[in-house]
Amino acid sequence: MAAVQSGVPPSLSAKVTGSFAYLTIRDRLPTILTKVIDTIHRNKNTFLEEHGEEGIEAEKQAIALLSKLRNELQTDKPVIELTDGLEDTDSWNEYLQRQQRLQGDQEPVSWFKSPWLYVECYMYRRIQEAVHLNPPISNFDVFNEGKTQSFYESQKAVMTLCTFLEDTQKNAEKLSPDQLSEHFSKLLQISLWGNKCDLSISAGQDNSQKISPIDALAGLQPYILVNDSGVVWSTLMSSRRAGESGESGVDRVDIVLDNAGFELVTDLVLADFLVSSGLARKIYFHGKSFPWFVSDVTANDFHWTIRQTMAANHKWMSKRGFQWQNYVKEGAWSYHDHPFWTQPHEFCDMAADAPDLYARLQQADLILFKGDLNYRKLTGDRTWEHTVAFSTALRGFGPAPLCSLRTLKANVQVGLQPGQGDKLTSKDPTWMTNGKYAVIQFYRPV
Numbered sequence: 001m002a003a004v005q006s007g008v009p010p011s012l013s014a015k016v017t018g019s020f021a022y023l024t025i026r027d028r029l030p031t032i033l034t035k036v037i038d039t040i041h042r043n044k045n046t047f048l049e050e051h052g053e054e055g056i057e058a059e060k061q062a063i064a065l066l067s068k069l070r071n072e073l074q075t076d077k078p079v080i081e082l083t084d085g086l087e088d089t090d091s092w093n094e095y096l097q098r099q100q101r102l103q104g105d106q107e108p109v110s111w112f113k114s115p116w117l118y119v120e121c122y123m124y125r126r127i128q129e130a131v132h133l134n135p136p137i138s139n140f141d142v143f144n145e146g147k148t149q150s151f152y153e154s155q156k157a158v159m160t161l162c163t164f165l166e167d168t169q170k171n172a173e174k175l176s177p178d179q180l181s182e183h184f185s186k187l188l189q190i191s192l193w194g195n196k197c198d199l200s201i202s203a204g205q206d207n208s209q210k211i212s213p214i215d216a217l218a219g220l221q222p223y224i225l226v227n228d229s230g231v232v233w234s235t236l237m238s239s240r241r242a243g244e245s246g247e248s249g250v251d252r253v254d255i256v257l258d259n260a261g262f263e264l265v266t267d268l269v270l271a272d273f274l275v276s277s278g279l280a281r282k283i284y285f286h287g288k289s290f291p292w293f294v295s296d297v298t299a300n301d302f303h304w305t306i307r308q309t310m311a312a313n314h315k316w317m318s319k320r321g322f323q324w325q326n327y328v329k330e331g332a333w334s335y336h337d338h339p340f341w342t343q344p345h346e347f348c349d350m351a352a353d354a355p356d357l358y359a360r361l362q363q364a365d366l367i368l369f370k371g372d373l374n375y376r377k378l379t380g381d382r383t384w385e386h387t388v389a390f391s392t393a394l395r396g397f398g399p400a401p402l403c404s405l406r407t408l409k410a411n412v413q414v415g416l417q418p419g420q421g422d423k424l425t426s427k428d429p430t431w432m433t434n435g436k437y438a439v440i441q442f443y444r445p446v
């Protein structure tokens with residue numbers, strides 16, 4: 001018999017035929033794998049130039065492993081252990097055992113029968129394994145092309161944002177607290193809607209930002225289903241430092257990043273505003289340690305984006321780029337990765353399974369969790385009723401005051417008013433997955 005955790009609803013899973021999880025595993029994940037195979041194949045000549053015959057052999061082997069993976073997925077084979085001996089291999093294999101125990105002995109853990117969150121994360125870890133097992137190309141980022149393309153295609157919007165930031169800076173001294181809070185709210189919303197631009201929901205299709213993000217905000221307001229930005233603002237204002245030195249603002253804001261491309265720029269602009277207007281002294285960015293969910297930020301993407309912004313042929317954009325580089329040099333900004341961000345755990349497991357990361361997050365005054373996957377992990381990707389409180393769905397996770405900035409791309413949503421979910425379903429049946437809606441959802445640990 002499968003173990004049932006009392007009071008906690010089951011995980012979303014492809015075992016519900018026709019569900020969004022089912023369609024993702026049946027259609028979108030194989031498409032992503034096919035694109036990865038194609039990308040590796042198209043880079044054959046580069047591998048040959050860089051590594052000679054060994055590069056060609058690596059290309060062949062990696063493609064063979066990925067084709068095998070696609071076949072396992074499409075024929076619902078049991079999930080198998082990782083063999084690549086990386087720092088997180090044991091922990092992935094232990095997690096497989098844990099899933100097997102939860103599921104009971106009757107059926108093996110498999111793509112269409114086990115939790116969607118787990119198997120979807122596992123696919124990205126297996127892609128990493130396929131590349132890693134072929135040393136000459138083990139640092140090849142199979143998603144790099146899409147991420148850089150999304151950055152280039154959003155140039156106009158990025159320029160608009162950098163010009164907006166320049167204007168707020170010019171008048172910074174004259175700003176009333178209300179005006180400062182108004183600017184903050186705009187940049188928070190821009191970072192929120194930046195999350196529309198991920199590449200995994202569109203299986204790698206173009207999803208860049210082409211219109212002015214600031215002009216779009218007013219029209220998007222009705223699509224924000226929960227808007228706790230007022231509490232986020234008061235968290236920044238109720239500084240621990242204020243009492244000590246009369247300074248306003250907080251010491252540290254952590255941003256758990258999601259996607260590279262336009263979304264990352266919106267996060268950097270928000271972080272810049274927080275530091276330059278004295279709302280926060282330091283920003284910790286948390287990113288992924290290997291390519292993940294098609295468009296997620298790695299250390300390489302983070303630094304590349306800053307360099308590209310510096311090199312832009314636009315006065316205010318390149319000025320921001322240089323400012324960002326200075327923040328990094330001076331330590332006001334820092335990039336951190338941790339294997340936990342590329343594991344399948346619900347965040348309520350973090351305190352037990354990654355206590356070092358949990359302790360680090362406890363030092364933050366505010367944590368911003370970007371994107372849909374982080375929301376799925378915050379809520380455990382479970383079939384919660386929409387009216388269940390966010391605090392309930394977090395199941396004890398709460399290292400510091402936290403806020404999810406997320407456009408909805410998976411069918412989990414909590415913290416709604418009674419009747420709000422039903423109304424949305426009758427108006428727009430795909431509201432939870434079409435990326436049109438969003439939440440700014442806050443929680444303060446007691």
Ligand SMILES: O=P(O)(O)OC[C@H]1O[C@](O)(CO)[C@@H](O)[C@@H]1O
Pocket residue numbers: 024028120195198199200201258259293370371372373374376409410
């Ligand atoms: O980049 P984000 O906002 O986390 O979105 C990624 C989302 O796309 C999907 O891959 C779509 O299935 C979800 O699994 C995931 O939550």
Ligand SMILES: [Mn+2]
Pocket residue numbers: 198200258259293295296371373
């Ligand atoms: Mn993502």
